[in-house]
């Protein structure tokens with residue numbers, strides 16, 4: 316209803332504006348120039364506006380580059396990351412160069428060659444050489460960029476199996492991530508949503524012997540310097556595994572397994588102690604401290620102080636809590652990683668514990684109780700039937 320009223324009000328305002336412009340037209344002195352054709356004065360004003368526009372446009376562009384540079388990510392924390400950044404930088408540099416030259420010329424010429432009653436436009440049909448030049452240069456530059464992009468893509472996407480990459484499955488669901496390590500055999504057991512039951516949250520196939528040593532975890536630990544290959548699976552909708560600090564992203568598609576591999580090069584600790592991160596964290600904590608003052612004044616709890624951690628995020632708007640779909644990533648030394656992975660329980664152990672916990676419950680419950688449990692529904696059914704019959708009689 317509110318929307319309808321707003322639309323009505325806006326429509327009425329538009330009609331009012333239109334009517335007022337008509338009144339202004341009619342109230343003009345009879346000797347004013349009411350011609351629809353632009354005169355030299357109009358041309359001068361419009362030309363000047365074109366010139367002012369392009370100056371303002373470039374000023375805003377430079378300001379944005381300067382202002383938003385504080386939000387740039389730190390240097391890549393993966394081996395392929397620098398290749399990715401170079402591709403991005405070169406593409407933007409080429410696009411920006413062309414953009415600056417063409418926009419500057421476009422608006423400057425609109426100003427310089429603005430209409431003038433004493434001048435007549437030159438009739439200039441075509442120029443084959445000019446057309447050739449402005450076709451062939453973009454073709455060469457674009458082909459170069461595309462080839463460069465393709466080579467970078469295949470460099471990044473081809474994981475060398477000989478490097479013995481660590482195999483980790485990332486299981487996406489609304490709205491969380493689960494990691495499954497392939498265990499000692501470094502081979503993931505088969506999995507399917509149909510097997511999801513109880514503690515088997517990612518649907519691992521219990522009959523597959525490769526699955527026994529798999530490790531399901533809610534935090535992603537990675538040893539620094541070792542290639543990792545992620546096998547991505549989704550339970551429900553399209554998600555996207557996004558590792559901004561490692562310059563990696565891959566769609567997670569229900570019904571298929573996608574993959575992406577990278578080698579982490581900077582541990583969480585090293586990233587925390589970098590100059591970039593120290594400055595950033597200090598800045599964030601100052602903002603939090605300021606905001607906490609208002610909270611404390613209102614009798615609320617102050618904000619926690621921030622500490623940097625790598626995160627795996629979802630980069631597809633997959634539902635209402637999409638923003639919160641994230642998993643902490645810890646990049647650590649191979650020794651620390653080994654220590655952590657040894658503390659984790661394997662899939663086989665988890666299933667055995669589950670079975671052991673369920674067993675005594677079945678033993679304690681004698682068969683008679685089960686029958687008793689079944690009785691009430693029968694009674695309910697009978698009562699309903701009886702009631703139906705009663706109603707039938709009444710009717």
Ligand SMILES: [Cu+2]
Pocket residue numbers: 487553554555629630631632633634637640
């Ligand atoms: Cu998602």
